[in-house]
Amino acid sequence: MTDLATFIRGIPKAELHLHIEGSLEPEQMFALSRRNKVDIPFKSVEEVRAAYAFSNLQDFLDIYYQGANVLQTEEDFRDLALAYFSRLHADRGRHAEIFFDPETHTDRGLPFSVSIDGLLAGMKEAEASFGITSKLIMCFLRHLDETSSLQTLKAAEPYLDHIAGVGLDSSEKGHPPSKFARVFKAAKERGLKICAHAGEEGPPEYVHEALDILHVDRIDHGNRALEDAALTQRLVKEGMTLTVCPLSNLKLCVVMDLKDHPMKRMLQLGLKATCNSDDPAYFGGYLADNYIRTAEAVGLARDDIITLAKNSFTGSFLDPASVAKHVAAIDAYVEAN
Numbered sequence: 001m002t003d004l005a006t007f008i009r010g011i012p013k014a015e016l017h018l019h020i021e022g023s024l025e026p027e028q029m030f031a032l033s034r035r036n037k038v039d040i041p042f043k044s045v046e047e048v049r050a051a052y053a054f055s056n057l058q059d060f061l062d063i064y065y066q067g068a069n070v071l072q073t074e075e076d077f078r079d080l081a082l083a084y085f086s087r088l089h090a091d092r093g094r095h096a097e098i099f100f101d102p103e104t105h106t107d108r109g110l111p112f113s114v115s116i117d118g119l120l121a122g123m124k125e126a127e128a129s130f131g132i133t134s135k136l137i138m139c140f141l142r143h144l145d146e147t148s149s150l151q152t153l154k155a156a157e158p159y160l161d162h163i164a165g166v167g168l169d170s171s172e173k174g175h176p177p178s179k180f181a182r183v184f185k186a187a188k189e190r191g192l193k194i195c196a197h198a199g200e201e202g203p204p205e206y207v208h209e210a211l212d213i214l215h216v217d218r219i220d221h222g223n224r225a226l227e228d229a230a231l232t233q234r235l236v237k238e239g240m241t242l243t244v245c246p247l248s249n250l251k252l253c254v255v256m257d258l259k260d261h262p263m264k265r266m267l268q269l270g271l272k273a274t275c276n277s278d279d280p281a282y283f284g285g286y287l288a289d290n291y292i293r294t295a296e297a298v299g300l301a302r303d304d305i306i307t308l309a310k311n312s313f314t315g316s317f318l319d320p321a322s323v324a325k326h327v328a329a330i331d332a333y334v335e336a337n
């Protein structure tokens with residue numbers, strides 16, 4: 001039987017929590033800063049990496065929005081997406097549902113079409129080159145007001161056939177899901193799937209709001225739901241998918257040591273957890289690394305890995321036939337390894 005790390009690397013998997021702007025590696029940041037003649041406040045790749053020491057979510061977001069300034073053209077977004085998909089391909093990723101933050105780009109003067117057209121081009125090329133399928137989830141920045149999110153939904157109107165869902169990200173504390181009740185209602189009426197970051201830094205109450213006010217299809221992170229036994233029970237009963245991001249949780253001090261990560265506990269409780277990379281260029285690991293390092297730290301067993309990989313497809317927004325095909329591929333892989 002293969003060792004666990006090799007088993008993890010090879011198992012077919014999907015990524016359900018990935019901010020494409022968070023896959024901007026320092027090398028690519030420098031290349032784009034030169035290509036577009038946009039200054040960045042760093043002299044070297046080493047200096048950038050050294051700046052990635054965060055004590056909380058806001059520390060990270062400040063540097064992450066600054067990094068995104070180098071993205072200027074459709075080609076930049078296409079290149080960004082392709083660089084991510086080639087990493088995912090190396091990790092045996094077969095499908096990804098990627099977040100993007102249009103307001104990060106429209107607020108600095110780029111038309112809405114630049115980011116989305118570039119990303120869609122990269123996604124199409126990834127399917128042709130690697131056979132990786134993908135879907136796009138448009139996130140609203142929760143530190144901005146609701147008006148901005150409503151304008152963003154309006155700008156997305158011509159693209160709705162290419163957008164699978166909407167999400168809610170950025171600074172969580174002080175910006176509860178209820179602040180965005182109207183825009184999420186409008187998104188649901190347009191047939192979009194609903195995701196929201198909740199319970200990363202924010203209290204269990206925000207997870208309740210995501211369920212009861214936004215009517216989410218998935219909770220992004222959800223760690224702090226474990227503080228509320230009744231809420232945990234509810235998430236189990238409803239089979240709610242949680243897109244958990246262990247290396248992100250470590251880097252943003254949601255857990256102080258990976259050994260304290262709740263992934264094993266979540267699975268033992270029967271929560272439908274998945275394993276994801278969030279912002280891999282900033283948090284030190286892509287998809288397979290998140291599985292491997294978590295498995296080592298909290299003692300995930302082979303069966304846990306199989307559960308996480310299956311959850312990544314059954315928790316996705318793929319159609320049932322595609323889900324069944326991927327789950328069968330996992331069964332075949334498990335049989336052979």
Ligand code: HPA
Nearest residue numbers: 019169170171197278279
């Ligand atoms: N949380 C909230 N907002 C984000 C994150 C995150 O982990 N990554 C990128 N935007």
Ligand code: ZN
Nearest residue numbers: 019169197278
């Ligand atoms: Zn996230």
